[in-house]
Amino acid sequence: MVMKFRSVLDIACGIRYIYSQLDICSSLSRAILLDSEMSTKIHDIEKAYDNINEVLPLLNKPTFASAINLIKIKLSELKDIRSSVIRLKEGAILDDIELFEIKSLAIINNDISSLLSQFNTESFKIYDTTHVLNLLDPDGNRITSFYIYDSYSPELTKLRRDYKQSNYQDQDIPFEISKYEEKIREQLSSSLREHYLLIDNTMLSLALADILIAKCLQIKSLDLVVPKVSLNEKTEYRGLFNPEIESILKNEKREYQKTDISFSSQKPLLITGSNMGGKTVTLKTLALAQLLFQYGFGIPSEEAHITPVNEIYLSCGDDQDYRASLSSFAADMKRVDKMIKSLKRGRFILSLTDEPARTTNPVEGSALAESLITVLSKYRSMNVLTTHYNISNPYCTRLRVKGFENGKMNYSLVEDTGTEAPHEALLIAESLDIDSEWIELAQKELNKRN
Amino acid sequence: MPFVEKILSSGTLSIVGLEKNTGKTECLNYILRRLSGYPLKVGVTSIGVDGEKVDQVTQSSKPEIFLGEGILFSTSEKHYRERQIYSELLNIDETQTSLGRICTARALGYGKVLLSGPSQTTSLMRWIKKLKDDYSTDLCIIDGALSRLSLASPAVSESMILATGAALSSNIPELVNKTHFVTELINIPETGIALKFDDKSPEKGIWQIGKEGNFEVPLFESAFIHGESQSGQIKDNNDIKALYVAGALTDRFLKMISTEKKYTHAQIIVKDFTRIFVTPATYRNFIKKGGIIRVLRKSNLIAVCVNPTAPNGVILNSDKLCGALGEKLNLPVYDIIKNGYEV
Numbered sequence: 001m002v003m004k005f006r007s008v009l010d011i012a013c014g015i016r017y018i019y020s021q022l023d024i025c026s027s028l029s030r031a032i033l034l035d036s037e038m039s040t041k042i043h044d045i046e047k048a049y050d051n052i053n054e055v056l057p058l059l060n061k062p063t064f065a066s067a068i069n070l071i072k073i074k075l076s077e078l079k080d081i082r083s084s085v086i087r088l089k090e091g092a093i094l095d096d097i098e099l100f101e102i103k104s105l106a107i108i109n110n111d112i113s114s115l116l117s118q119f120n121t122e123s124f125k126i127y128d129t130t131h132v133l134n135l136l137d138p139d140g141n142r143i144t145s146f147y148i149y150d151s152y153s154p155e156l157t158k159l160r161r162d163y164k165q166s167n168y169q170d171q172d173i174p175f176e177i178s179k180y181e182e183k184i185r186e187q188l189s190s191s192l193r194e195h196y197l198l199i200d201n202t203m204l205s206l207a208l209a210d211i212l213i214a215k216c217l218q219i220k221s222l223d224l225v226v227p228k229v230s231l232n233e234k235t236e237y238r239g240l241f242n243p244e245i246e247s248i249l250k251n252e253k254r255e256y257q258k259t260d261i262s263f264s265s266q267k268p269l270l271i272t273g274s275n276m277g278g279k280t281v282t283l284k285t286l287a288l289a290q291l292l293f294q295y296g297f298g299i300p301s302e303e304a305h306i307t308p309v310n311e312i313y314l315s316c317g318d319d320q321d322y323r324a325s326l327s328s329f330a331a332d333m334k335r336v337d338k339m340i341k342s343l344k345r346g347r348f349i350l351s352l353t354d355e356p357a358r359t360t361n362p363v364e365g366s367a368l369a370e371s372l373i374t375v376l377s378k379y380r381s382m383n384v385l386t387t388h389y390n391i392s393n394p395y396c397t398r399l400r401v402k403g404f405e406n407g408k409m410n411y412s413l414v415e416d417t418g419t420e421a422p423h424e425a426l427l428i429a430e431s432l433d434i435d436s437e438w439i440e441l442a443q444k445e446l447n448k449r450n
Numbered sequence: 451m452p453f454v455e456k457i458l459s460s461g462t463l464s465i466v467g468l469e470k471n472t473g474k475t476e477c478l479n480y481i482l483r484r485l486s487g488y489p490l491k492v493g494v495t496s497i498g499v500d501g502e503k504v505d506q507v508t509q510s511s512k513p514e515i516f517l518g519e520g521i522l523f524s525t526s527e528k529h530y531r532e533r534q535i536y537s538e539l540l541n542i543d544e545t546q547t548s549l550g551r552i553c554t555a556r557a558l559g560y561g562k563v564l565l566s567g568p569s570q571t572t573s574l575m576r577w578i579k580k581l582k583d584d585y586s587t588d589l590c591i592i593d594g595a596l597s598r599l600s601l602a603s604p605a606v607s608e609s610m611i612l613a614t615g616a617a618l619s620s621n622i623p624e625l626v627n628k629t630h631f632v633t634e635l636i637n638i639p640e641t642g643i644a645l646k647f648d649d650k651s652p653e654k655g656i657w658q659i660g661k662e663g664n665f666e667v668p669l670f671e672s673a674f675i676h677g678e679s680q681s682g683q684i685k686d687n688n689d690i691k692a693l694y695v696a697g698a699l700t701d702r703f704l705k706m707i708s709t710e711k712k713y714t715h716a717q718i719i720v721k722d723f724t725r726i727f728v729t730p731a732t733y734r735n736f737i738k739k740g741g742i743i744r745v746l747r748k749s750n751l752i753a754v755c756v757n758p759t760a761p762n763g764v765i766l767n768s769d770k771l772c773g774a775l776g777e778k779l780n781l782p783v784y785d786i787i788k789n790g791y792e793v
Contacts, residue, residue, distance in 0.1 A: 027544070079542070095531055097553060100539045147538040147558065160536065160559070168560040174534070 003038040003311075008291055011314060013284040015291055017244035021222060022214045026078035028203065029210035038294045040310050042229055048296030049226050051123035055216045056226065058119060067115045068213060074108050074115075075210045077144075081105060081203065089196045093182070093189045099136060100146035102192065102199060106133040107144055109202050112209070123212060125205040132195050135188060148181045156180040215297055224298025230305040235290075235350075235382060236262035239302030242285040257411040258302070261286070261399070265307070265348075268376045268383035270391065271413065273401025274424035278411040279386040280316055283352045286384060287314040290350050309350040309382060313339040316354040329359045336372065343379040350382040358388065365389060390420050404428070453753040453782060454484040457589065457609070460750065462578055464607035466594035468632060472615040473757030473786065478593050479516055480786045481611075485589070486518045493522035493581040495552075495567030496593035497574055497601050514562040515593075522585055524554045524577060526566040535561025540585070545573055552577070554585075565593060571600055578606070602636075602749060603724040609750035612636070614775075615757030620764040626774050629754065631730045633779050635723040636751045641744035643692055643717065652696045656703070659692040659719070669693065670703075692717040699726045699743075708736050717742045723749060754783045 009016050024030050039045050058064040084098040094102070106129040113126040133142075138151045150157040159180065163173040192199070218224065222243050230236070239258040246256040259282060263269035271279050289299050293306045315335040326334065339351050357368035366389035376383045377395035385396075400416035403409065403424055426446070429439055457463055463481075467474045478494070485492055494517070517523055517535060527550030530539070536559035543552040547569050568574045574592065581587040592601055602610040612632065619625040644663045655668040690712060695703070699720045707713040720726055722745050726733075736743070754775060758766040768785045775783045 079544075096539055097527055097530060097542065100542065145538050145540045145556075147536070164559060174561075177536070 004034065005036050005038070005295055006034040008038070008295075009034075011287065011291070012316065013287040013291070013314060014242050014244035015288055017247075018218070018222075018288070018292065018297065021243075022218055023072075024214045025072050025075035025210050026080075026207065028078050028080040028082075029075070029207040029214075031080060032204070032207045033211050036295065038291075039296065040294065040308055042231070042308055045294065045296065045308055046229055049229075051212055052216055052219070052226055052296070052298070054121055054123045055212060056219060058121065059216060059220060064119055067119070068217075071112050071115055071209075072213065074111050075206065075213075077104065077108055078203075078206050078210065079104065082200070085196055085200050085203070088189065088193055088199070091193070093186050094192070095185065096146060096148070099185070099188060100144075102132065103136040103146050104144050105129075105199065105203060105206075106136065107142065109206060110142075112206065124209045127198055127202045127205060129195075129198065129202055132192065132199065135191055148184050152184045153180055156184070219298035222298070222300065224300055225302060225304060227293055227299045227301075227304035227306050230307045232264075233266075233307050233380075233382070234262065234264040234305065235307045236305045237286075237289065237299075237301045237303070240282075240285055240289065240304075241300050242281060242288065243300050245281060259411060259413055261413055263382060263384055263397070265380050265382050268373050268385060268396045269399065270373065270393075270396045271384065271386045271399050271401070272388070272391075272416060272422065273386075274403045274422050275388075275428050276409060277401030277403055278409075279401060280354050282413070283314065283316055283354050283384060283386060286350075287312060287352050307350075307382060310347045311342055311349045313342070313349060313351045313353075315339070315352070315356075327359075329357075332357065332359060340375060343376070343381055348381055351376065351384070353383075353385045355386055355388060362389060366391060404431075453611075453784070454481065456752045457481065457485070458488060458490065460607075460609040460752075461582070461588070462590045462592070462607040463609050463611065463752075464592040464594060464602045465611045465613060466599055466602045467613040468629065469615070469618040471617040471757065471759075471761045472613040473755055474593060474613045475515060476757070476786050477611060477613055477755045478591065481591065482515075482517065482521065491520070491522070491586060491588045492591065493524070493585070493587040493589070494565065494591045494593065495524040495574075495577060496565035497567060497569060497571075515565055516560070516562050517557045518560050519557055521557045522554060522581060522587060523557065523563060523565065524552050524567045524581075525563060526550045527553055529564040529566050530555065533561070533563040535559065535563050537561075537563075541580075543568075543573075543577075554581070556585075567592075571603070571606060574601060575606055599632075599724050603722050604747040604749050605722065609752050610636075611753050611755060612751060613755045613757065616760035616764050616766045616771075617757065620760060620762075620766065622766060622771055622774055625766075625771070626778050627730070629775060630778050631733070633751060633754070633781060635726050635733075636749050638723060638726075638743055638745050638748065640748045641692070641717065641719045641746060643719070643744075645694065645719070645746070652694070654696050657694045657696065658690060659694050661691060665694065690716040692719055694719045695725070696721075697725065699728060701728045701732050704728050704732050704736050704741075708739055708741060714740060717744055719744050719746065721745065722747050751781065754779060754781055756783060756785050757787065758785060759787075 009019055024033065039048065059068070079101055081101045084094065084101060088094060109127065109129045110133060116124055116126060136146060138149050150160065156177065159173055159177050163170060163177065166173065219226065238260050240261060241256050241258045249256050261282065271282065273279055289301065289304065290306065290309070290312050292299055294308060315332065336353060336356055339349065342349055356372050357365040369387050369389050370391050370393050373385065373391070373393045373396050398416040399413040400422065402412050402414055403422055404427055426439055426443055465474050465477055482492070482494065526547055529549065530553040535557055537555040537557050539553060539555045541554040545552065549566050552568055568577050578590045581590050592607060594601055601607065614625065614629045616625070618628055643659065645659065646662065646664045652665055652668065656670045657668050658666040660666040693713070693716050695718060699718065718741065720743065756771055756775065758768045758771050768788045772783045772785055
């Protein structure tokens with residue numbers, strides 16, 4: 001299954017926020033980023049981060065930072081001329097507009113390569129387009145403008161002069177002129193055709209440079225880190241956070257409590273804890289970090305070792321779909337089923353499941369959750385689940401949200417040995433100012449049962 | 451030669467017609483011809499399609515736009531490809547129109563071109579800024595399309611030329627009346643009240659203006675809203691100095707306030723004449739009752755051009771028409787085709 005960046009933007013984990021904060025200069029680069037595929041190979045991911053690791057320290061140099069500003073201005077003029085390049089390749093005669101666009105591309109590339117030449121970096125692939133530029137700029141003005149210049153043909157110069165001298169009255173001359181102009185366009189197109197691959201590569205490399213710069217600047221602005229690729233199938237985060245939620249909290253003058261978490265392909269990880277303890281946010285942030293990792297972005301944590309996977313499954317929240325006549329229970333089950341099928345096909349996946357089978361009665365629900373852990377533990381994959389049920393399954397590691405401490409929520413995760421899920425729902429409801437009569441009756445009911 | 455000197459002092463000029471086939475293009479060609487004698491950098495575009503050989507609606511023949519050496523022009527990709535002029539392509543704008551992106555070029559010889567520029571007022575304003583900033587153009591001319599008046603708003607262009615003619619009406623008195631009403635609106639004086647605009651200034655609704663020119667309370671959320679005004683909010687019931695109409699001034703609203711006593715002494719302030727959408731009868735009735743309408747910015751109407759020929763074959767007497775219009779409008783009126791006004 002090929003996952004394009006475009007398709008993961010709708011996963012509700014905060015990735016759209018990261019994308020919206022990415023300062024990409026040209027629409028071409030944006031299109032190329034959206035069409036980029038998720039890397040699943042260690043080598044590809046490492047290479048992407050090697051480039052970032054090379055550029056990132058350079059950004060602290062004032063000379064490089066000011067060069068980057070100029071480069072970004074140039075990149076904002078980059079246009080998507082892929083269709084013109086295809087036409088060129090297929091043997092079409094380009095018109096003035098298309099020739100103008102190729103010339104603009106060559107000028108932008110020329111300017112950017114001369115800006116980058118003083119810094120010895122391999123991360124930016126630069127092609128030499130001087131030859132293309134010379135074809136389209138015979139007078140060597142190096143200005144972004146184009147017409148069929150007089151210097152292409154002395155005959156054309158003469159005809160144009162004659163036409164002007166006739167005070168634009170001689171109506172035979174324009175036809176002659178257009179014949180010459182067309183001939184020159186044909187010659188230019190056939191000379192450019194030899195370089196179509198170069199033109200295509202130049203466009204792509206400029207777009208990739210745009211994306212790389214944007215990613216590096218984002219790492220600095222959102223305080224992200226460059227992760228390490230984990231080779232032992234163990235994913236570990238120190239100080240993991242969700243940038244979107246962090247920014248919302250910041251606006252409310254509150255602070256985000258970062259979490260440490262690690263899990264491996266050995267055993268599924270089960271997170272328990274009270275309501276409002278940030279379990280769902282943790283799952284979503286894990287999905288976010290994994291996606292960012294496989295598309296080569298900075299990771300929102302203080303330190304990260306991440307294992308690449310083939311597929312990522314996040315099943316979170318209640319997305320019952322009345323159009324597909326699925327109840328919330330059915331939608332939930334279908335999603336988990338899809339994940340299991342993928343596991344059985346032998347895919348190495350990251351599954352992040354928020355409270356499996358929670359929408360049914362606790363007796364059957366806990367049986368379903370318990371057995372899901374057993375199923376997951378049979379296959380080699382990375383699994384994280386959360387639950388409110390009491391689960392005694394021995395095939396998983398357990399973490400618990402610390403929960404309410406002195407009237408405040410402590411979101412940090414601690415190792416848990418018990419099998420009992422914490423009972424803090426009434427305490428939390430009270431802190432939410434829920435109707436006291438209701439809560440008091442619930443407390444009495446609870447006492448009766450105990 | 452008439453009115454060209456007046457154009458020289460303004461940085462942007464729009465040519466708007468009260469109807470199709472009122473001679474905008476002839477007028478533009480005349481101005482371009484006349485301007486070639488001055489050391490002026492001129493840029494020209496059109497809002498929508500213009501300069502086509504055959505009228506797309508009535509299928510009657512239309513003049514083409516002729517450009518001389520040095521004039522900058524902007525047109526869509528489609529029409530740039532079809533141009534019959536020797537020109538240097540300078541820029542291609544990213545914004546899409548129905549005929550492709552907008553190309554800006556400099557004429558290197560004499561020739562003709564179809565103009566089809568930006569289709570929205572905001573992109574038109576961006577075009578003007580680009581031409582002024584990047585190519586230091588002295589005068590930007592915008593050719594209007596159909597009967598769109600919005601580009602004549604002083605927010606877009608400093609001065610305007612109004613084209614009218616037999617296409618609007620084949621009856622001279624009616625034609626004069628219709629044209630007169632528009633010039634009346636164009637010539638509404640600017641308000642003497644200094645309104646205090648800041649970041650929070652209203653962008654819609656009708657507002658009561660306080661003594662110091664501040665925005666007090668909205669009387670209506672929108673001019674189109676039905677029902678009662680929020681008169682509970684009005685301060686100093688007896689002395690409403692002015693009302694500011696942030697959006698369109700409609701017939702409905704004008705009729706309503708002309709019946710309410712407490713508003714009769716209030717000055718109605720609109721942004722500019724293009725925001726007034728009232729019938730001549732309602733407008734004149736309101737003025738007669740002592741109502742006052744003022745604008746924030748007044749347009750500079752340079753001249754009125756007439757085309758006595760209508761696409762349906764009606765040809766009016768040019769001298770009689772110019773005379774009748776000139777007398778009523780108190781403005782210079784020209785029939786450019788008949789009188790030639792050659793350089």
